[in-house]
Amino acid sequence: MQELPGDLIYTSEHEWLRQEEDGTVTIGITDHAQEALGDLVYVELPEVGQEVVSGGDMAVVESVKAASDVYSPVSGEVTGVNEALADSPESINSDPYGDGWIVRIRPSEEAAGTMTPNDYQEFVDGLDD
Amino acid sequence: MGKRTPLYDAHAVAGARIVDFGGWDMPLHYGSQLEEHHAVRQHAGMFDVSHMTVVDVDGEGATDFLRRLLANDVARLTVVGKAMYSCMLRPDGGVVDDLIVYFFDRTHYRVVVNAATRDKDLAWINKQSGNFEVTVTERPKTAMIAVQGPQARQLAATVIPQQWRAAALALKPFMALEADDLFIARTGYTGEDGWELIVPADQGASYWQQFVNAGIRPCGLGARDTLRLEAGMNLYGTDMDETTSPLESGLGWTIAWEPDERDFVGRCALTEMRANNERRRFCGLLLEGRGVLRNHLRVVVDGVGEGEITSGGFSPTLERSIALARLPAGDYDRAQVEMRGKLFDVRVVKPPFVRNGVATIEV
Structure with a gap:
């Protein structure tokens, strides 16, 4: 498993968040999540401009194995989506913290219940895999 | 922990993601299911299918028994080593299991059934065999390896004993041969050419490693499922089960209606369904x-x-x-x-x- 990037924060739903300088937050799924899903073959993205609420549906990632909802870790407005995933969903497998990012959101509130890299690592290690 | 095949350690060493399949710990993939799928379509891949159940049916009554038990007709098998796909039906036409039966002679057949249905299959076969002069023997656990893909036979041939290579490569589709303690059949579940081999359990890991060395890629159940789906091959328990008939499962071609007088289990029910245009x-x-x-x-x-x-x-x-x-x-x-x-x-x-x-x- 890849080492967790230190500049990100994480959720118990296996998402990562990066605080951008313009005030938006970039969101993707973790290496642990992509590995558990297997090869990704389709990603359903939200519309730019769409309002999302914390804990609500935001995107769907489908692997060869199953479909999984991606829940928004914050409330806010979608300001960008990774269009490249339409043709290369496998970026999420090969580069989950980089080219495999999923959405960018302008939060209307602070993300709650997130974890530091160390805490997330401990959380993952504690899961029955 | 589930049951483990003789190849389990090889899967673990290769970093396989292991999942439960009908009570067995089996590899789902070894990293990328997609790459494994393409390996079989374009080159050569292999699957551990040791969890499948192999049953020998022997005796004077073996042919009559299988003609009663199976919806397809083993009397149509006339060439030694020939294989046939068939369903085993309930009296109401529901599918107990699908299987492959190999013909050696009129008193000796080999049947390969699914792993997840082993117990009920053996119970069903034994129950039906009551009035026939047959012995039904489950073969002790062996290693079964399916090598599949356009290059699979050529690559696997370099591994099997030299004296059997020519005969193995000469096998026609759906034909099998017994080569000392090896069993080699030109069958599979991927829509590609290839062999399914039964080898003694204690030689399984060695064969597997030699196939790897020959350039055949280990593939998991994930790729096996996408390959069989592309090939339009049914999966028991998913595409058909005891509540569905072969006529509503795309398996009408496996029912041998002729001769009329052959009274296989489920025939009456199927005959009625066949007349129904609304099925x-x-x-x-x-x-x-x-x-x-x-x-x-x-x-x-x-x-x-x-x-x-x-x-x-x-x-x-x-x-x-x-x-x-x-x-x-x-x-x-x-x-x-x-x-x-x-x-x-x-x-x-x-x-x-x-x-x-x-x-x-x-x-």
Whole structure:
């Protein structure tokens, strides 16, 4: 498993968040999540401009194995989506913290219940895999 | 912990993701299911199928017994080593299991059934055998390896004992041979050429490693499922089970109706169903847009009725989603599938989707 990037924060739903300088937050799924899903073959993205609420549906990632909802870790407005995933969903497998990012959101509130890299690592290690 | 095949340690060392399959700890993939799928379509891959159940049926009554037990007719097997696919039915026409039967002579057959259904299959076979002069013997656990793909036979041939190579390579499709303690059959479950080999349990790991060295890629159950789906091959428990007849599962071709007087289990029920023009169709589906069709999704045929996807998934070869589905009777080639509350257009097609590395459905 890849080492967790230190500049990100994480959720118990296996998402990562990066605080951008313009005030938006970039969101993707973790290496642990992509590995558990297997090869990704389709990603359903939200519309730019769409309002999302914390804990609500935001995107769907489908692997060869199953479909999984991606829940928004914050409330806010979608300001960008990774269009490249339409043709290369496998970026999420090969580069989950980089080219495999999923959405960018302008939060209307602070993300709650997130974890530091160390805490997330401990959380993952504690899961029955 | 589930049951483990003689190849389990090899899978673990290779970093396989292990999942439970019918009580067995089996590899799902070794890193990338998609790459494993393509390896079989384009080159050579192999699967551990040691969990499958091998049963020998012997005795003076073996032929009569199997002609009663199976919907297909073993009397049609006349060449030594020839294999046949068949369903084993309940009296009401439901499918107990699907299987392959190999013919050695009129008193000696070998039957390979599914792993997940082992207990009920053995109980069913034994119960039916009561009035026949046969012995039903489950073979002690062996290692079974399926090498599949356009290069699979040539590569695997370099590994088997030299004196058997020519005979093994000369096997025609659906033919098998016993080569000392090896059993080699030109069969498979991927839509590609290849062999299924039974080797003694204590030699399994050695054969597996030699196949790896020869350039054959280990593949897991994930790729096995997408390969068989593309090939339009049914999966027991998913596409058919005890509540569905072969006539509504795309398996009508496996029922031997002639001769009329052969009274196999389920014949009466099937004869009635056969006369029913309203019986459901079993078809392939091709999703027109993006997304992935999944098992049990609802299929809507406008003005006709509704059906259900029995197995769906992503076709790595077509780069589209495909499915097998049980649909209402009627003549139509368009339908819609409900996914997350929305309807998506699908084309209704005749499987297979892919054979021998080539798409058989226009995308």
